[in-house]
Amino acid sequence: MKEIRFHGRGGQGAVIASWILGYGFFLEGKHAQAFPTFGAERRGAPVEAFVRMDNKFPNLRCKVVRPDYVIVMGDNMVRFVDVAAGIQKGGLMLINSSKSPDEFDTLKGDFQLKTMDVNAVAMKNGLGSKTSPFINTPILGAFLGFTGLVRPESIISGIKKFILARTERNIEAFQEAYSMAKGAEDRIEAASDNYKAAVG
DSSP states (O other): OEEEEEEEETTSOHHHHHHHHHHHHHHTTOEEEEEEEESSSSTTSEEEEEEEEESSOOOOOSOOSSOSEEEESOTTHHHHSOTTTTOOTTEEEEEEOSSOGGGOTTOOSSEEEEEEOHHHHHHHTTOBOSSSBOOHHHHHHHHHHHHOOSOHHHHHHHHHHHOOSSHHHHHHHHHHHHHHHHHHHHHHHHHHHHHHHHHO
């Protein structure tokens, strides 16, 4: 089983992102759950959303407390929420931020930390405003580029199902963020292979 937890604020699209991701797993023959939990139901209030994926039906119906992956929709969440709580050893956290991972030195744990400025990707593709960009699709693109958990085509099908306004712009933002993250991972892998060859 793989478990994913989203941290966001009302209006950022964490809930729809979780639906799209869960639907992508479903299209690839997996059993999936996707559900949110809210604080005060208002724009800007903290929101958590959860996705579970397994090869068999997941009987758990509780919040995800030991995630393999954490997606943080905005770096300001790090100051107010324990976004690293319970993350599994060897897990991965993705933060929407223009900062480098090294700048989040308060986050402790044995997990990978990735960052990408998906706000910029959203704005480039005309999704929302500078103060309120719609980032659910580009953050999924970044997440898939870094993890490869599901095929991009499956997520694009989910975007078409759940996002009925500016659908093509959302697909383009998803693809752009995916390419950026996948390119970064490919460069890291190539550098690692070159180092191993040099010292091997």
